[in-house]
Amino acid sequence: MSERLPGDKDILELWLGKIGLSGCQYKYGFVCSKHFHEKDLLKFANKIHLRKDATPLQCVYNTERTTTFGDSRKFDTFQVPESNSGESYQEIFDSEDIEIAAECVVNGQMNNKVDEVIHGVHLGPAHIIRKRSITNPLRILLYYDESVYRLDEDKFALINDTILPEAVHFWEQALMVRETKEVIRLNRKCESSQVFVKNSLTHCIDSCKSVTMCGEVQVPEKHLDVCRTCNATGQDCKNDANSVMGDGIENADFIFYVSARQTDRCDKGLTVAYAAHCQQESALDRPIAGHANLCPSSISVKPQELQTLLSTVKHEILHALGFSVSLYAFFRDEYGNPRTPRKPDTGKPYLDEKLQIHKWSTDTIRKVVRQHWAVRGGYINRTIDMMVTPRVVEEARKHFQCSHLEGAELEDQGGEGTALTHWEKRILENEAMTGTHTQSPVFSRITLALMEDSGWYKANYNMASPLSWGRGLGCAFAMQSCKDWIYALSSKGRSIHPFCSKVKRDPLQTECTDDRNSVALCNLIRHDKPLPKEYQNFDTIQHVPSGEEEYYGGSVSLADHCPYIQEFTWRSKNVVVRGSQCQFEDNNPKPEKNFALESYGANSKCFDHTESMWEERSCRQTREWQHWGSGCYKYKCENRRLHILVANYSYPCYFPGQELSIRVMSGGWLHRGSIVCPSCKDICGDYFEQQGMECRIREEAPPSNKYPRDELYCNAINWKISSVLLLVSLCISFAR
Numbered sequence: 001m002s003e004r005l006p007g008d009k010d011i012l013e014l015w016l017g018k019i020g021l022s023g024c025q026y027k028y029g030f031v032c033s034k035h036f037h038e039k040d041l042l043k044f045a046n047k048i049h050l051r052k053d054a055t056p057l058q059c060v061y062n063t064e065r066t067t068t069f070g071d072s073r074k075f076d077t078f079q080v081p082e083s084n085s086g087e088s089y090q091e092i093f094d095s096e097d098i099e100i101a102a103e104c105v106v107n108g109q110m111n112n113k114v115d116e117v118i119h120g121v122h123l124g125p126a127h128i129i130r131k132r133s134i135t136n137p138l139r140i141l142l143y144y145d146e147s148v149y150r151l152d153e154d155k156f157a158l159i160n161d162t163i164l165p166e167a168v169h170f171w172e173q174a175l176m177v178r179e180t181k182e183v184i185r186l187n188r189k190c191e192s193s194q195v196f197v198k199n200s201l202t203h204c205i206d207s208c209k210s211v212t213m214c215g216e217v218q219v220p221e222k223h224l225d226v227c228r229t230c231n232a233t234g235q236d237c238k239n240d241a242n243s244v245m246g247d248g249i250e251n252a253d254f255i256f257y258v259s260a261r262q263t264d265r266c267d268k269g270l271t272v273a274y275a276a277h278c279q280q281e282s283a284l285d286r287p288i289a290g291h292a293n294l295c296p297s298s299i300s301v302k303p304q305e306l307q308t309l310l311s312t313v314k315h316e317i318l319h320a321l322g323f324s325v326s327l328y329a330f331f332r333d334e335y336g337n338p339r340t341p342r343k344p345d346t347g348k349p350y351l352d353e354k355l356q357i358h359k360w361s362t363d364t365i366r367k368v369v370r371q372h373w374a375v376r377g378g379y380i381n382r383t384i385d386m387m388v389t390p391r392v393v394e395e396a397r398k399h400f401q402c403s404h405l406e407g408a409e410l411e412d413q414g415g416e417g418t419a420l421t422h423w424e425k426r427i428l429e430n431e432a433m434t435g436t437h438t439q440s441p442v443f444s445r446i447t448l449a450l451m452e453d454s455g456w457y458k459a460n461y462n463m464a465s466p467l468s469w470g471r472g473l474g475c476a477f478a479m480q481s482c483k484d485w486i487y488a489l490s491s492k493g494r495s496i497h498p499f500c501s502k503v504k505r506d507p508l509q510t511e512c513t514d515d516r517n518s519v520a521l522c523n524l525i526r527h528d529k530p531l532p533k534e535y536q537n538f539d540t541i542q543h544v545p546s547g548e549e550e551y552y553g554g555s556v557s558l559a560d561h562c563p564y565i566q567e568f569t570w571r572s573k574n575v576v577v578r579g580s581q582c583q584f585e586d587n588n589p590k591p592e593k594n595f596a597l598e599s600y601g602a603n604s605k606c607f608d609h610t611e612s613m614w615e616e617r618s619c620r621q622t623r624e625w626q627h628w629g630s631g632c633y634k635y636k637c638e639n640r641r642l643h644i645l646v647a648n649y650s651y652p653c654y655f656p657g658q659e660l661s662i663r664v665m666s667g668g669w670l671h672r673g674s675i676v677c678p679s680c681k682d683i684c685g686d687y688f689e690q691q692g693m694e695c696r697i698r699e700e701a702p703p704s705n706k707y708p709r710d711e712l713y714c715n716a717i718n719w720k721i722s723s724v725l726l727l728v729s730l731c732i733s734f735a736r
């Protein structure tokens with residue numbers, strides 16, 4: 001009695017004929033559940049089935065409906081359990097859970113969300129608006145859904161007093177727009193999917209919806225224009241007598257609706273927030289209203305997570321302002337002319353009926369085929385999407401120092417909501433507009449360039465942060481697979497930075513991030529299943545039996561499973577205990593677990609240990625800890641040297657690579673281990689330069705007896721040392 005919509009196009013057509021929809025399907029592109037009466041739909045197992053004798057609601061050409069692929073911000077954070085003996089080694093992965101954002105029924109698959117974009121909010125004639133210069137700082141008006149007020153008091157305070165004002169202020173400083181002189185009144189949503197535009201004003205057929213939503217937020221009446229309607233033939237157009245024109249919004253260029261609802265989407269795959277634009281103005285198609293939903297359960301009030309939350313909200317705002325697959329086709333050049341040719345009848349870009357997004361020109365995004373893309377055991381052809389607008393090209397070439405790079409690579413994974421709406425993670429790892437959060441996100445010049453290339457904004461490049469990932473690494477890095485990069489460099493005996501090839505295993509050996517702001521690990525791990533061919537990046541891996549390489553890859557799938565050094569969090573019984581960033585005092589291990597005498601907080605950096613493990617000795621026993629490799633320590637720049645502080649002692653560094661031998665009594669234990677001096681210039685160079693000084697070079701270290709050394713004094717009775725090896729279990733997860 002019910003039938004799934006067939007995937008095969010020919011069969012689909014036959015089938016649509018049976019239910020009276022033939023001749024419509026080209027117009028619909030998709031057959032959607034919303035095209036039928038509710039009674040004709042059967043829902044089970046997350047799929048929608050349509051009764052064979054179903055009759056469609058209507059058959060109209062939909063010119064105005066577009067699905068926006070709302071972004072979902074997710075995290076790819078890296079977790080390691082705290083030293084807890086007894087836990088067995090395990091690796092936990094979240095499944096490749098992908099957000100899809102469309103309601104249409106295709107082959108019986110139900111996507112979960114459709115957002116309708118309303119075009120044509122009329123602010124004035126294009127020829128007048130276009131003439132305005134883009135010199136006015138962007139003004140964003142925030143509007144809260146009542147769900148925001150229902151947040152816990154501390155969460156509300158954080159969002160309202162810190163996160164939103166700072167995020168909004170950032171973009172108001174970073175972007176300029178043409179002046180909006182007019183009062184903004186948003187269009188009402190129509191009951192029908194078809195609209196008529198008369199005298200630049202949008203008219204619904206017969207009636208407007210009683211409620212107009214922007215994302216999860218109901219747009220207040222005072223923001224809405226009067227309801228204008230025509231009859232089905234476009235005649236008898238008038239203002240609906242029952243509706244009133246709202247006061248509108250003055251002194252703003254963009255209205256940002258914010259909600260904090262624990263929606264289904266929040267529950268899917270650790271989604272932190274999602275956002276999209278919802279209305280565009282008619283003259284130049286600039287998005288004029290947008291929304292974000294912050295998932296309440298993901299809002300953390302911990303100080304060490306503040307920067308992450310702030311960056312997430314900035315990221316979401318940018319999707320609504322222009323960085324979105326549903327807006328690329330509307331981008332304009334600096335003269336206000338469309339970068340993508342428009343349809344003569346509607347003035348809109350052509351719609352890709354299959355994807356339900358407006359198609360962009362190859363002057364905006366171009367497909368590039370990379371031949372000889374190295375993967376395990378050979379080569380493949382890899383097709384990638386490049387953003388090729390002029391400023392993006394310029395900035396990408398400058399960043400990588402690759403003069404023939406076609407543009408900036410867009411993400412190809414993650415499905416709708418992630419693919420194409422972010423930069424490629426492999427290429428721009430911690431750029432804040434990549435598809436998952438991993439570590440220390442920055443908004444770079446390349447992202448500002450994209451906003452400028454929309455034609456709606458000018459960017460203040462002073463607001464960009466330096467991006468070190470990939471900087472100056474050339475075309476070999478920017479245009480070839482990470483396998484190529486790793487093998488080319490390692491065969492020359494050189495560092496494979498920024499990638500790594502050390503499998504996380506027992507005992508856990510940590511490293512430092514490049515900027516030394518965090519203890520970190522190589523995220524190369526064994527996956528449950530062989531990776532897809534295009535993401536197999538190793539022919540051989542140290543300590544991995546031959547033939548099993550296909551299971552190994554970096555934990556971040558959006559980075560094409562290329563392994564790299566990543567911050568992580570320590571976990572105990574599935575609860576996050578502390579992070580690995582040096583600057584937060586909260587990340588200090590408990591005194592009884594602080595075997596390497598680390599010290600987190602302001603003025604703390606990550607320093608490497610030597611190859612030998614740290615040990616603790618009391619008069620009764622010796623214990624050795626099963627993870628080591630690096631730690632956070634306070635330091636000072638003094639006397640033209642770097643000094644590393646351990647417990648109450650200061651250890652001056654005389655040359656890079658110098659091994660400092662540490663023997664310090666603390667908490668009744670003698671802690672023994674070593675720390676390796678980095679170059680003074682890396683840590684203190686800038687500081688000394690400000691003082692008109694520089695680091696001393698080519699010095700010799702004094703003999704070790706000139707350094708502080710504690711001794712363990714025991715009486716004869718106690719001098720019975722039993723050796724205990726503390727087994728530290730490893731457990732890592734890459735939450736998505």
Ligand SMILES: [Zn+2]
Binds near residue numbers: 319434
């Ligand atoms: Zn995003």
